Amino acid sequence: MRQSNAPSRDRLETILTRVDDRRAGERVFMKLYRETARAEADAADMRRREGKSLGPLDGRIVSIKDLFDIAGEPTLAGSIIRRDAPPAKADAAVVRRLRAAGAVIIGKTHMTEFAFTAVGLNPHYSVPGNAIDASLIPGGSSSGAAVSVAEGTSEIAIGSDTGGSVRIPAALHGLVGFKPTARRLPLDGAFPLAPSLDSIGPLARTVADCAAADAVMAGEMPKPLAPLSLDGLRLAIPRGLLLEDLAPGVARAFDASLQMLLHAGAKLADYAIDDLLERFAEATSIGSLAGLEASRVHADWLLDENAPVDIRVKSPLRRRLSVPDAAIENLLEARQKLVRAMDERLTHFDLILLPTTPIPAVSIASVEEDRQEYRRVEDLLLRNTQVANQFDLTAITLPMPGTSLPAGLMLMARNGTDERLLRLAASVESLLR
Template sequence: MSNASTPARDRLEQILSRLDARGGEDRAYVRLYAENARAEADAADERGRAGNSLGPLDGKIVSIKDLVDVAGEPTLAGSVIRRSAPPAMADAPVLARLRAAGAVIIGKTHMTEFAFTAVGLNPHDPVPGNATDKSLIPGGSSSGAGVSVAEGTCDIAIGSDTGGSIRIPAALNGVVGFKPTASRIPLDGTFPLSPSLDSIGPLARTVADCAAADAVMAGTQPDVLAARPLTGLRVGVPLGLLLEELSPEIAAAFSASLDRLSRAGAQIVDCAIDDLIGRLRQATRIGSIAGLEASRIHAAWLPDDAAPVDERVTAPLRRRLAVSDEAIADLLQTRRTLVAEMDERLSRCDLIALPTTPIAAVPITSVETDEAEYDRVEGLLLRNCQVANQFDLTAISLPVPGLARPAGLMLMGRNGTDEGVLATALSVETLLRDC
């Protein structure tokens, strides 16, 4: 992609030309808004010439996940069953805020059906191969978001994260992905997966761009982010199950990252959370929170055996329909208790560090037809990331340099510490980049 100092219209045309050259082979986007984007880019350039910039997002080229409402069209959420849905009456608030900040909305990106799976496959659309190697999975459910940022067909992508759906594709494609505290950004006008766990957030090539998009969507002032010093920072490492089954390369990269943090003045401390994770696992033996809540959202079509929906979605959701509302209410109460206990536990450190995923991207062919391997890979991709959603935390994934296949370093913070996590991530980003 051209330098950001290039006029927005010129950068947009370069991207549209790249996408057009692919013909029917482009898989990251499911819909383009070329003419409207041209008008938005021209307006941003005119403001720039007049010295009337709207801020750091003015003229930035932004993609949005296929679950964000755009006025006048149905919101498909990656599903053919939604093609007959009524058109959205208005843009989602997050989209309206992006437009008001001068963002150039280029198109909607590929996602897994109803955002329910994490590998990146959707039977209705060709898989967008990983930006670094098209034979590898992109990660999901914000699959096209991760690919579009990493390949340079947008500056910032907007995704959703219910169990890692921003951070997984960010890690696997080598970009930054930020999951805000769930209550920080309005979910109105975005198709839900699990209202208790859903978050809307950005992916970008830099922490600064993520922070600017996050601030705009949250309705706060997108001021220039000041890096938080690492000296004296208490970084908790949860030894135990979240560090099991790491690939050798990711284990070595994580160890090296901790060493760099330590040499930069951070204090690495133990932070045991396996007991809290274990108690939540016990409580969710009736079904995951996401699956249980999604079964209610999709109850109207789930009994229809002919519904054209991914079997990886229908099968688990149908099982969850049998769970009573009372049992779900009890589970959510248990979760609230555990969220409070996790918050107290994390008060002993400034943030938590983990590998975003224990493994890097695997070949698409390895999971397309082998259900056991698909389940193994998906379980590993979700394992570390979903902790932030389950316990109502905020988290960011930063690309780790020097690996044959991309991987991420995840920093997790307590509920509501979003700006502090972003400020720390800015320093860690520089630390990783300079080493």
Template sequence: MQSIRDHLEIILSRLANRAADEKVFTKLYAEAARAAADASDARARASVTLGPLDGTIVSIKDLFDVAGEATTAGSLMRRTAAPALRDAAIVSRLRQAGAVIIGKTNMTEFAFTAIGDNMHYGTPGNAVDASRIPGGSSSGAGVSVGEGTSDISIGSDTGGSIRIPAALNGVVGFKPTARRVPLTGAYPLSATLDSIGPLGLSVAACAVADAVMAGEEPPPLHLPLPLDGLRVGVPRGLLFEDTESDVGVAFDRSLAGIERKGARLVDISIDDFIADMRAATKRGSIAAMEGAEIHADWLATGASVPVDPHVSGPLSRAAMLPAPAYIRALRRRGALVAAMDERLTAVDVLALPTTPVTAPTIGSMAEDAELRDRVEGLLLRNTQVANQFDLCAISLPMPDMALPAGLMLVARNGRDRNLLRIAAEVERLLVG
């Protein structure tokens, strides 16, 4: 059986061979990872384990604090920031569980935008086709798991930043209920909407990492949660518009398989809530308004180094909005969250495509600003519902697709463990 150290060395060798053109990772912790791998192997020889994550190769998004170094969050501006005094809460928990932290993965600047490009550190090519976008903002995370340079990658999700790259790179991505996993030591975008979650090759891998980060026991995925009688809500309407035919066909095929296993498909309309949320955030999104407060100083004085205009533009516009616009949006969101929760009592999960499109080419996004804006809107449209309405959600790769796309399952606030058990059963069906 391969040792953890051997597994790590194979990955480090791959990364060394492309070091001159590395865009997936922004930092490697080769020596610290070797020490952690050796410690895990020694525990295994002594028949001791720190739990199911022990010896797992984990990468972390470049917005989590690691003691002694600046947290750059995908930006040149943060290179000169004061070094972190301690590890982020989730980094500390991962280490205590025996995870081998190999490095930090690339991301879009300040975790803004869904395309996955970064003008400072390069754009990681999609794991399936390097000419295509990785999806963002956890771009390197999605590619790293998809290409096998980490077993699990930890990202953040404010509007879909875990699930979009998971879907486009053909891996599993889990967005937990916000605030279940501590945000301490994670560079923020939106205190209201941010959540921290894993990307992995299976639901089980994500469930283990999520449990460690949340300080919980993993859900009992070995006890199948039968799909027979499960109520699956399909919110056709706004969230299904402009869906690529390949994505639509794969989604319908997945649904048919779930239905054959005895699940009950239920038409459920949430278009009224989506329209209300769009109206409430028309002047500025909650993420942009909260992000504008975080970045208020340089937005007021001008940045000392270049900032991606796709990031600085929306933040600058949001910074101009009066405080009542923000307070009103938050208050309206509170009412809509409660109303959505009430409506979702009629189903166990919602099912919809994670993204209505597959990954376009990096070149097409750079060449056509109008197309880029349209694609970004489509990439965020379905995933952001879970953040806006304070839900939990997971993206599973749909089988038999030329380019990857995801099946997204969404559950009510706090139903994370149940969602993971349902997702594990759906995964068995899709993979089988």
């Protein structure tokens, strides 16, 4: 649903009616906040009538992932074992900031359990099928977030991104998804996956909406995105591992997007980073950093053989428990060296460009029972996006035109250059449209 001139309350009621009509089979929202949302919408409409708008988010319908604290209720993070967890004492920091900016928080959206997997399946709940075709995977871990925006039951969704959990589902739905520089947005009140990699980001139909939500959550004043010229822009194309095994439609769309950028005056250059990727893979031979840190977050239940947790979460985390803390510290030190090496190479470029995911959404049936196919698909979905998290970059995905199923163009830039990335993304978005 695009922003319209209709009052917030009217837009909200249209959405609530739609969700209520499918209540028996609801798969996108874990919880709705009907009455508080109505009060927030009414307050926004009153400010609008009085000419006292709080900014670009005032009155916008926003969904939040099921890992953000809401005062007075347990935060489930997609897991049934947290139903008896102590209720949160306060809203998550980003939720407080969204409310203060006038956002209408409609509800919490479906996610994969503890945000650990990328396909979008959670055995405790029905899969929210892709909004483009319900037989296809939504992507994860912010699965319901993407579906809610793509189907129009929210205007902006807030997710988390530890290895691509905002950008993957955004790309598979033809949306914009933004991963800010880690630590720029407060993580207080967001259930952690891997503290070294976690970040919070928005999904929306436009870069402008993502930028406005990002600014509010970062405690900054939203401002219009001043366009940046693409003429002379230095674009790095990492030929090698990250461009292998592309689905034909994704490959064609990526090449067409590069041609459009060339015609706009951008300069493309091949960019070698396979050596850095291989060094990172070697450093994480003891286990992925996300898995290692998550095993410490979940140590209290991991040794319980009967814990009702997704086997795709439980098994890898349990294996990581045996890795000594000292080995994890050594890995974190090695990562910092690799982060600096990547940053140094990027000094000669404005952006790295890649397909966000090498493949479009596959059928739910193809991965639901076939563990080997599930693993193959998940590895492909994570392959390109996780680079931004591993090497501490900021990144955004934009929908590429001309595909039968949605596919994303990912722009990555040096950490701390979030505002410039968003301005460049707005210019690229305009070009691709």
